Amino acid sequence: MHRSIVRHTQADSSAQERPEAISPLLWRIYRARGVSDAAELERELSSLIPPEQMSGLDAAVTLLVEAIELGKRILVVGDFDADGATSCALAVLALRAFGHRQVGFLVPDRFRYGYGLTPEIVEYAKRQSPDLIVTVDNGISSVSGVAAARALGWQVLVTDHHLAGPVLPQAEALVNPNLAGNEFPSKALAGVGVIFYVLLGLRARLKGVGWFERQAIAVPNMADFLDLVALGTVADVVPLDRNNRILVHQGLMRIRKGRCRPGISALLRIAGRNPARAQASDLGFAVGPRLNAAGRLDDMSRGIECLLAEDPQQAERLAMELDRLNRERREIEAEMKQQAEAVLSSWAPGDGGTLPWGLCLFQKEWHQGVIGILASRIKERYHRPVIAFAPGGEGILKGSARSIPGLHIRDVLDEVAVREPALLQKFGGHAMAAGMTIREADYDGFAETFDAVVRSHLDPDDLQAVIISDGAIIEEEMTLDTARSINAAGPWGQGFAEPIFDDRFEVLSSRVVGDKHWKLVLRPTGGALALDAIAFNAVESLPTMPARVHAAYRLDENEWQGRTSLQLLIEYLHEA
Numbered sequence: 001m002h003r004s005i006v007r008h009t010q011a012d013s014s015a016q017e018r019p020e021a022i023s024p025l026l027w028r029i030y031r032a033r034g035v036s037d038a039a040e041l042e043r044e045l046s047s048l049i050p051p052e053q054m055s056g057l058d059a060a061v062t063l064l065v066e067a068i069e070l071g072k073r074i075l076v077v078g079d080f081d082a083d084g085a086t087s088c089a090l091a092v093l094a095l096r097a098f099g100h101r102q103v104g105f106l107v108p109d110r111f112r113y114g115y116g117l118t119p120e121i122v123e124y125a126k127r128q129s130p131d132l133i134v135t136v137d138n139g140i141s142s143v144s145g146v147a148a149a150r151a152l153g154w155q156v157l158v159t160d161h162h163l164a165g166p167v168l169p170q171a172e173a174l175v176n177p178n179l180a181g182n183e184f185p186s187k188a189l190a191g192v193g194v195i196f197y198v199l200l201g202l203r204a205r206l207k208g209v210g211w212f213e214r215q216a217i218a219v220p221n222m223a224d225f226l227d228l229v230a231l232g233t234v235a236d237v238v239p240l241d242r243n244n245r246i247l248v249h250q251g252l253m254r255i256r257k258g259r260c261r262p263g264i265s266a267l268l269r270i271a272g273r274n275p276a277r278a279q280a281s282d283l284g285f286a287v288g289p290r291l292n293a294a295g296r297l298d299d300m301s302r303g304i305e306c307l308l309a310e311d312p313q314q315a316e317r318l319a320m321e322l323d324r325l326n327r328e329r330r331e332i333e334a335e336m337k338q339q340a341e342a343v344l345s346s347w348a349p350g351d352g353g354t355l356p357w358g359l360c361l362f363q364k365e366w367h368q369g370v371i372g373i374l375a376s377r378i379k380e381r382y383h384r385p386v387i388a389f390a391p392g393g394e395g396i397l398k399g400s401a402r403s404i405p406g407l408h409i410r411d412v413l414d415e416v417a418v419r420e421p422a423l424l425q426k427f428g429g430h431a432m433a434a435g436m437t438i439r440e441a442d443y444d445g446f447a448e449t450f451d452a453v454v455r456s457h458l459d460p461d462d463l464q465a466v467i468i469s470d471g472a473i474i475e476e477e478m479t480l481d482t483a484r485s486i487n488a489a490g491p492w493g494q495g496f497a498e499p500i501f502d503d504r505f506e507v508l509s510s511r512v513v514g515d516k517h518w519k520l521v522l523r524p525t526g527g528a529l530a531l532d533a534i535a536f537n538a539v540e541s542l543p544t545m546p547a548r549v550h551a552a553y554r555l556d557e558n559e560w561q562g563r564t565s566l567q568l569l570i571e572y573l574h575e576a
Helices: 023-034 057-069 083-097 119-128 143-151 191-208 212-215 224-236 244-255 262-270 280-297 301-308 312-347 373-380 407-418 440-457 480-488
Strands: 002-008 076-079 105-107 132-136 155-158 173-175 359-362 385-394 396-402 424-429 433-440 468-469 502-515 517-524 531-535 548-560 561-576
Touching: 023 480, 057 173, 057 191, 057 212, 076 083, 076 119, 083 105, 083 132, 083 191, 083 224, 083 280, 083 301, 119 143, 132 191, 143 155, 173 191, 191 212, 191 224, 191 244, 224 244, 224 262, 224 280, 244 262, 244 280, 262 280, 262 301, 262 312, 262 396, 280 301, 280 312, 280 440, 301 312, 301 396, 312 359, 312 373, 312 407, 312 531, 359 373, 373 385, 373 396, 385 433, 385 440, 385 468, 396 407, 396 440, 407 433, 407 440, 433 440, 468 502, 480 548, 480 561, 517 561, 531 548
Parallel strands: 002 468, 076 105, 076 132, 132 155, 155 173, 359 385, 531 561
Antiparallel strands: 385 396, 396 433, 424 433, 502 517, 502 548, 517 531, 548 561
16 A cells, blocks of 8 residues: 655654753654653653542552451452553562462453453452452453442452443442543553552552551552563553653563563564563564454463562463464464455455455454454554454354544444444444454344544544655764664654655665565665665565665664664665
8 A cells, every 4th residue: 555654743842852862763653642741751660640530549559458358268350461461460479479379360361251351251260259359450340340349248359440431340449540530641541550559559659558567568669660660561562651661661661671571582582582672662563463363362361470479480371372373373363364355356456445444354264363363454444444253153254444544433322322223232342442242133234334434533534544654864874873872862653753764765775675674775765875784575576676765664783693783674665
């Protein structure tokens, strides 16, 4: 698909002057991301939003203190993605570090029990005889599940970050920064961030009542858990606002220093990444997918066990198993993508101009655990909101939606439900991703209504993929030192995008590597530098390399045979 390279508009002039310690290039990058004051770049833990600002925290902490002091059995109920897994591992590890031994966890099998604290999960949980259920990264929509748990005499604490529906569960305590009336300044916390804040409040309360002294245990350092918080935050693709950037930066610092869970180190190494140089992108593209593979194809308990493992050898074994599942997931995904592309080309031969604006795709043989990734891949290629469906049994379809900037996908589903109340059995999610259940018999009607609602919110220009560039950089800045300073200036990610530059280049040499990648040597037009570059997966869209190109690129630190050099990592290029 053709993309437009658009440069950031000039930031307003109301910002403070450039601090001396920040280079002009970095300040320009920061300003383009809305930073107007150097204080917004603080990454120390002291700059975190205090837990006291989180509504519902007091009630949650009171529940947990009582459970700990009375030796009640706490059951943590997680979700089957990386955010859910890290949230679950964090809750279990921290409660154990606080001296509580009566703590277990349960993660729903997505294929049998669905998402969240369902009545079926409550029934399954009976065998663990909990006194208190703590949901992490789920629960705000679990109205019937919470009711079922409380009918058995169990207490329920819901910690979540998803948007709530019209009815809230009647739990003893609810902690969710996205609840109406919650004035916590950061609405972007992932599930793991929410439970981290609850545990911060719990540690403070336990310390205040002399619990750690009475138990003769050292007061745990909550910073020791930030590797898990960083991983879950990045993997869940929540916006990296100031608060999340602090959490991720601090977590990455601990990973680089080897002060992290053996399972995280093992997953990085198996993915070919050096833990000592870990970046947010490594968590998002290497660790997260391997962790997610367990929940997609098997049972997320395996991923949680990897994160909980204390023994490096056990962590290594579990990481290898997750890597195997991830390879299997890739094979399934490749086949599903091929099938989806065949359907799309039959709908719209050529450039895809007649495709629906809101795309729905369904094949009876598709795997329920992989439809989210498929929706992402198709969305990236065709730049429109996509919902991929798979059979959920008993005439039901499970759908996974991915959206494009400017279209809040959960709000779209809400509007579908208002227009045609019978179509959606249930749904939930975020601005960019959502899940739903529909009847197979309603698929055609749903697809039509979804497309109509999407069309009512978008213009044709919104379907044009755009790469936002930080502009050109001068030759003097095209250095390994610049690449390193940009890496160090993050963490970069959702809502705080890693810098992309663009320029026009002469192609000095080009060759195809690995059948689908272009290896290039480029020279800026009118310049003198010869720069190594790589354009991954670009051969299909550009089978012949022209003499001159317009390229959007990142500055990359490339390691090869013990030598480190600058490389341009090409995001997109076309003939200039």
